[in-house]
Amino acid sequence: MRWSETCLSEQLGIDPGKELQQLYLRILRQDPALTLDPPVLATEPAAVKHNLPAQVTSFNGRDWEMIEVREMITEHRLVTLVGGGGVGKSRLAVEVAQNVLDDFPDGVWLVELPPLVQPGITAQSLAKALSLGEHPIVPLEEVIEDRLKRKKRS
Numbered sequence: 718m719r720w721s722e723t724c725l726s727e728q729l730g731i732d733p734g735k736e737l738q739q740l741y742l743r744i745l746r747q748d749p750a751l752t753l754d755p756p757v758l759a760t761e762p763a764a765v766k767h768n769l770p771a772q773v774t775s776f777n778g779r780d781w782e783m784i785e786v787r788e789m790i791t792e793h794r795l796v797t798l799v800g801g802g803g804v805g806k807s808r809l810a811v812e813v814a815q816n817v818l819d820d821f822p823d824g825v826w827l828v829e830l831p832p833l834v835q836p837g838i839t840a841q842s843l844a845k846a847l848s849l850g851e852h853p854i855v856p857l858e859e860v861i862e863d864r865l866k867r868k869k870r871s
Contacts, residue, residue, distance in 0.1 A: 765824070766818065766821075766822075766823070766824035766825070767814065767818060767824050767825045767826060767827075768826050768827055768846065769811050769814050769815055769818075769825065769827055770811060770827075772808075772811060772812070772815070776808065776812045779805070779809060782809055783809065783812065783813055783816075786798065786809065786810070786813045787813055787816070787817060790813065790817060791820075791870075794865040794866070794868065795843075795865060797830075798810055807827075807829065810827060811827060814827060820870060821868070821869070821870055822869050822870075823868040823869045824868075826846045826847065827846070828842050828843055828845075828846040829842070830842050837857070840857045840858050840861060841857070843861050844857055844860070844861060847861065847864055847865075849861060849864060
């Protein structure tokens with residue numbers, strides 16, 4: 718308490734009040750009323766299982782495309798949708814991904830690819846989405862392939 722009094726006095730120009738002095742004495746006496754049990758979490762916090770953006774609009778139509786993409790996802794760990802800009806590839810991917818979240822306990826990840834003007838940009842984009850770093854010996858494509866092979870499906 719003397720150290721605290723000195724700090725309060727020298728640095729703030731105040732003296733500890735009566736309440737602080739009483740609290741200090743209760744701490745010294747190990748007053749059981751001051752003991753707090755640590756908070757108990759009902760469950761462990763859930764790990765993030767996707768990076769899907771929230772959708773603020775409804776999704777209508779394209780049932781055939783949704784079925785086709787969903788079938789591709791059940792057969793392959795990595796599915797790429799290609800097409801012209803603005804045709805709804807990303808929106809379709811997000812809609813399908815949200816519908817299959819429960820089928821993939823390790824998660825579903827959306828990777829938006831920039832225009833393919835640089836060699837290796839696809840692998841770099843995938844690695845970033847999967848939080849993978851570069852390996853000093855193993856090529857990045859093999860690191861990605863290994864990670865995807867280990868992911869679970871229900």
